[in-house]
Amino acid sequence: MYETSDLRKGLKILYEGKPYVVADCQFVKPGKGRPFTRTKIKNLATGAVLEITFFSGDRIDIPDLEEQTMQFSYLEGDNYVFMNTETYEQVYIPAEALGESRNWIVDNLVCSVLFFEGNAIDISLPNFVVLKITESEPGFKGDTSGNTTKKAKLSTGVQVDVPLFVDEGEWIRIDTRTGQYVERVKK
Amino acid sequence: MGRRALLARARLLRDIRRFFDRRGFVEVDPPVRVAAPAPEAWIDPIPVPRGALRTSPELQMKRLVAAGHRLLYALGPVFRSGERGPRHAEEFTMLEWYRARADYRAIMTDCEALLRFVSRRKSLKVGHARVRLSGRFERRPVVDALEAVGVDARSASDEAYSEAMGLRVEPTLGLGRPTFLVDYPLSQDALARPSPKDPTLVERFELYVAGLELANGWSELVDPAEQRARFERDRERRRMLGKTVFPLDEAFLADLGHCPPCAGVALGVDRLLMVLLGAQDIAEVRLFPDPT
Numbered sequence: 001m002y003e004t005s006d007l008r009k010g011l012k013i014l015y016e017g018k019p020y021v022v023a024d025c026q027f028v029k030p031g032k033g034r035p036f037t038r039t040k041i042k043n044l045a046t047g048a049v050l051e052i053t054f055f056s057g058d059r060i061d062i063p064d065l066e067e068q069t070m071q072f073s074y075l076e077g078d079n080y081v082f083m084n085t086e087t088y089e090q091v092y093i094p095a096e097a098l099g100e101s102r103n104w105i106v107d108n109l110v111c112s113v114l115f116f117e118g119n120a121i122d123i124s125l126p127n128f129v130v131l132k133i134t135e136s137e138p139g140f141k142g143d144t145s146g147n148t149t150k151k152a153k154l155s156t157g158v159q160v161d162v163p164l165f166v167d168e169g170e171w172i173r174i175d176t177r178t179g180q181y182v183e184r185v186k187k
Numbered sequence: 188m189g190r191r192a193l194l195a196r197a198r199l200l201r202d203i204r205r206f207f208d209r210r211g212f213v214e215v216d217p218p219v220r221v222a223a224p225a226p227e228a229w230i231d232p233i234p235v236p237r238g239a240l241r242t243s244p245e246l247q248m249k250r251l252v253a254a255g256h257r258l259l260y261a262l263g264p265v266f267r268s269g270e271r272g273p274r275h276a277e278e279f280t281m282l283e284w285y286r287a288r289a290d291y292r293a294i295m296t297d298c299e300a301l302l303r304f305v306s307r308r309k310s311l312k313v314g315h316a317r318v319r320l321s322g323r324f325e326r327r328p329v330v331d332a333l334e335a336v337g338v339d340a341r342s343a344s345d346e347a348y349s350e351a352m353g354l355r356v357e358p359t360l361g362l363g364r365p366t367f368l369v370d371y372p373l374s375q376d377a378l379a380r381p382s383p384k385d386p387t388l389v390e391r392f393e394l395y396v397a398g399l400e401l402a403n404g405w406s407e408l409v410d411p412a413e414q415r416a417r418f419e420r421d422r423e424r425r426r427m428l429g430k431t432v433f434p435l436d437e438a439f440l441a442d443l444g445h446c447p448p449c450a451g452v453a454l455g456v457d458r459l460l461m462v463l464l465g466a467q468d469i470a471e472v473r474l475f476p477d478p479t
Contacts, residue, residue, distance in 0.1 A: 005269040027272035030352035031393050031403055032377050034229050034345045035270070038354065055346055056229060057428050 002060040007037045012044070014061035015052065019044040019116045044114065045121040047099060064117050067124075072109040080105060082113055082120070091120045098122070103158035104129045104176045125176040130185050131155055132171050139164030192464060192472050199460055202305045203262060203282055212258040212284060217247035219264065223436035225378070226421040231268040233277070234431060240266035243453055244283055245378065246439045249407060252287050253446035260284035262456070273468040274399065276457065277477045285451035290406040291379075291390045294450045295367055298394050298402060299324050301454075302365065306463055313397035313462050316362045324365040324394070329375075332356045332368060340372045341387055348374065361395035368393045376417065379405030394454075396462045404452025411443045 002013060011022045020041040029035035035056040042049050044065075054060065070082040070091070079092040080102065091113065095102055097120075104125055112124040136152035149161040152168075162181050166172060173182040204214065222238040225246055232239035241247075244261045251259055265281045286293055303320050311318045333340040338351040360366040370382060371391040379389035390406035408414050418435055425432050460472040470476060 005271075027270065027275055028349075028353035029229070029270065029275065030349055030357055031371075031400065032227065032229065032375060033349040033352060036346075036349055036353065053350055055349070 002062060004035075004037045004054045004056050004058055004060070007039060007054060007060070012063055012065055013041065014063040015041060015050075019063040019065060019121070020050070023049065045097060045116065066115045067112050068115065069110065070113045072105050072107065072111070082111075082123075093120045093123070100179070101125055101176075103154075103156050103179070104131070104174060105156060106131055127176060128173050128182065129176055130171050130173050130187075133162070133166065133168050136162065136166070136168045138167065188471070188474055192460070192466070193474065195464055196460055196472060196474070199305055199456065199463065200262065203301070203456070206301055206304045207260045207284065210258070212260045213256060215248065215251060215256075215259050215261050216263060217241070217244040217251075217261060221247070221436075223434045223439075225436070226418050226425060226433065227377075228421050228424040228428065231430065232433070233266045233268045239433060242267050243281060245451070245453070246436055248283060248285050248451065249446060249449070250439055250442045252285050252407075252449050252451075253442040257287040258285070271477065273470075274458065274461075276469050276473060279469070279473075280456040282454040282456050282459075283451060285407075285449055287447045287449045289450050290448070291369075291392055291404055291450045294404045294452045295324070295326070295369075295392055295394075298367075298404075298452065298454070299365075302396075302459075305459070311396065311462055311465075313399075313465050314467070316397040318361060318396055318462075319364045322364060324367055325361075326367045326369050326392075327360070328370050329368050329372065330370070330388075332360075341374075343374075345374070348372075357395065357400065358398045361397055361399070366395045368395065376408075377403075377405060378408050378414070378417075380408045380410075390450075399458055399462060400455075401458050401462070402452050402454035404450065406448070406450045407446070409443055409446045409448060411440050414443055415440055 007022055007025045009022055013020050020043055022039055023042045024040040026038045028038055037054045039052050039054060040049055041052055068084055070084050073081045073083045078095045080098060081090055081092055083090050101123055106129055113120050114122045131154040133152045134155050137150060139150055150164055151159050152162040153159050160181055162172060166184055171185040171187045173185050175182050219241055220235055220238050221241050224232045224239050224242050230242050232242050243265055248259055248261060261283050264278055266278050268277060270277055306320055309321045330340045333351055333356060336351050336355040338347060369392045370388045373387060376389045377391060379391040382388040382390050392404055393400055394402040422432050457469050457472050461469060466472050
């Protein structure tokens with residue numbers, strides 16, 4: 001069990017049976033009244049954010065969380081199948097649990113999988129991934145419209161903005177935190 | 188801490204002493220380690236061998252008032268375990284002063300004069316607020332302030348009271364001019380005496396500047412039986428919460444029996460410096476941070 005004085009940014013807690021991470025917290029103590037900590041907590045599975053007040057003297061449960069390094073194997077229907085490369089154990093993570101992360105899941109991607117009470121609920125992506133452009137109109141030489149970028153569709157189906165000089169079939173590096181093009185990669 | 192804050196801090200400490208010395212107050216330095224801190228449900232002392240570090244010098248100062256000293260002040264460190272944040276440090280510098288044969292109104296008048304004396308300005312700029320110090324400070328009954336946000340101060344639970352006060356009332360106080368919240372419900376009685384006009388309230392005030400609580404004072408309860416009952420109630424609450432319960436200060440309760448009517452206040456010196464400098468975090472005005 002945690003006490004309210006343990007609350008700080010980044011602490012993982014169990015709230016109403018769900019795992020959360022503390023995104024923001026502020027200690028408030030009016031006069032000689034009961035102190036409390038005003039928090040914003042983010043659901044580790046859904047990303048939903050709640051504003052919750054914890055009063056001094058409240059006890060806060062510790063969630064049963066575990067992280068494992070795993071490799072993406074294949075897509076089966078709506079499930080992403082990851083494998084532990086040491087034990088060969090496989091887990092199925094439903095697409096909706098991954099949210100926008102699934103835009104950046106490429107073959108053989110190695111990432112950290114988060115388990116809550118034994119079920120995989122989320123993954124932590126590396127900051128950068130390399131993906132192939134599957135569709136993009138050629139950029140015009142002498143385009144005078146002022147555009148410096150164009151749309152490109154990547155192997156995972158997501159569309160991003162890329163510079164005009166990048167072509168279909170080429171590989172690019174993406175920053176997964178912003179979802180933005182970083183550079184062209186020779187493969 | 189920068190040189191500006193260090194010098195401002197030194198000047199503030201000197202100005203405080205000058206203010207009280209000129210008015211005939213006597214400076215005292217009660218012990219920092221005490222065997223029996225005043226029991227409070229929500230203030231946790233830091234235990235040390237044979238006692239705890241003081242959370243306030245209040246009990247010792249009232250014993251000195253009971254011994255016949257009429258005008259006293261103390262300036263020094265106090266310690267409250269677990270209180271950390273932009274407005275809290277576990278160790279902070281407290282100013283307390285006491286007047287025998289006076290009530291909380293005289294102490295509020297002292298607060299007005301002290302703020303004007305140490306600021307040397309007509310107004311203070313804190314964040315977006317410009318707080319005028321020249322006129323009389325606002326006096327606002329706690330019951331009214333809470334009613335304005337839909338909370339009944341007399342019947343609210345501890346939690347509802349704290350949350351409404353901390354999130355909805357305090358941020359609105361002391362913006363145009365400093366505000367005294369006055370006349371607290373019995374649930375927030377501390378060591379204050381009941382109001383002769385309304386027995387459901389106590390003669391207690393808190394001073395706010397730009398949403399920040401600077402001081403907390405009251406007309407002192409000098410009834411030893413009532414004081415013992417409150418101490419026992421608060422010790423029982425600590426026991427229920429699984430917190431350390433310190434012994435009763437029997438010497439204090441004995442002295443209280445011959446204490447004249449008096450009033451006193453505790454003022455956070457670091458917070459006063461925050462509003463003087465427009466600082467947003469207490470760390471900007473303390474010389475060193477608490478040990479982590």
